[in-house]
Amino acid sequence: xxxxxxxxxxxxxxxxxxxxxxxxxxxxxxxxxxxxxxxxxxxxxxxxxxxxxxxxxxxxxxxxxxxxxxxxxxxxxxxxxxxxxxxxxxxxxxxxxxxxxxxxxxxxxxxxxxxxxxxxxxxxxxxxxxxxxxxxxxxxxxxxxxxxxxxxxxxxxxxxxxxxxxxxxxxxxxxxxxxxxxxxxxxxxxxxxxxxxxxxxxxxxxxxxxxxxxxxxxxxxxxxxxxxxxxxxxxxxxxxxxxxxxxxxxxxxxxxxxxxxxxxxxxxxxx
Ligand SMILES: Nc1ncnc2c1ncn2[C@@H]1O[C@H](COP(=O)(O)OP(=O)(O)OP(=O)(O)O)[C@@H](O)[C@H]1O
Numbered sequence: 001x002x003x004x005x006x007x008x009x010x011x012x013x014x015x016x017x018x019x020x021x022x023x024x025x026x027x028x029x030x031x032x033x034x035x036x037x038x039x040x041x042x043x044x045x046x047x048x049x050x051x052x053x054x055x056x057x058x059x060x061x062x063x064x065x066x067x068x069x070x071x072x073x074x075x076x077x078x079x080x081x082x083x084x085x086x087x088x089x090x091x092x093x094x095x096x097x098x099x100x101x102x103x104x105x106x107x108x109x110x111x112x113x114x115x116x117x118x119x120x121x122x123x124x125x126x127x128x129x130x131x132x133x134x135x136x137x138x139x140x141x142x143x144x145x146x147x148x149x150x151x152x153x154x155x156x157x158x159x160x161x162x163x164x165x166x167x168x169x170x171x172x173x174x175x176x177x178x179x180x181x182x183x184x185x186x187x188x189x190x191x192x193x194x195x196x197x198x199x200x201x202x203x204x205x206x207x208x209x210x211x212x213x214x215x216x217x218x219x220x221x222x223x224x225x226x227x228x229x230x231x232x233x234x235x236x237x238x239x240x241x242x243x244x245x246x247x248x249x250x251x252x253x254x255x256x257x258x259x260x261x262x263x264x265x266x267x268x269x270x271x
Contacts, residue, residue, distance in 0.1 A: 055214075218245075
């Protein structure tokens, strides 16, 4: 049970249906004078069946948070759970299996294998794991992502947006409990980017998936249900049912704080 105070803290949700959870998550890089505190005692609940965006200035800890939640990076202190399994303290082999079974990843570079066709790329992680895809689920994913008539094409025969859709399908194919997307629209033009965001949205709404997306783009964040704002390694704010305008306004406040702390005039005076 979470305490009433915890329920109102940014980034914390009521304690049921949690896909990932962190408590006191702290990550330091380096030591001594060059040490960087990338995450500073972060508490966060990722709610199942929702689309969560993570935003914040460059260097605020977004990627580090995602990597620690996904078990791709070790933590310096604190605890992380995927579903009800605590991953902090797991051995690398157990962690690899857990990641493979429970998590789908989408990165900015799609990491498609050029010699495999779209379908083979989509099922590759499951093939490696020696698991058979659930045919009905795979069909739904392929149709939702509009890839039915592109399955035999190789990546070089697909547009950037189509390649990203294949990467999205690959992340969804094993029906993971959680999808982590790091700047999934970063390399795409705005139309293809919108497509991918639409598909992630549909993955949540129609397929019941859980998505965590790191982004710099307020327009992308507006597709989510909840935006978590990171500043200096802490969750400093959250926004439900975001709009691009509201997210942009919130992000501008980071610039004002930074400008003030650096002792230079506020940006308004520069414009
Ligand atoms: N491997 C590393 N070694 C040392 N410092 C690191 C390492 N990775 C990240 N950092 C530092 O940790 C802090 C958080 O980095 P992180 O990449 O999580 O930020 P971010 O919000 O994702 O940034 P960006 O928006 O620029 O991608 C930064 O100060 C960064 O320089």
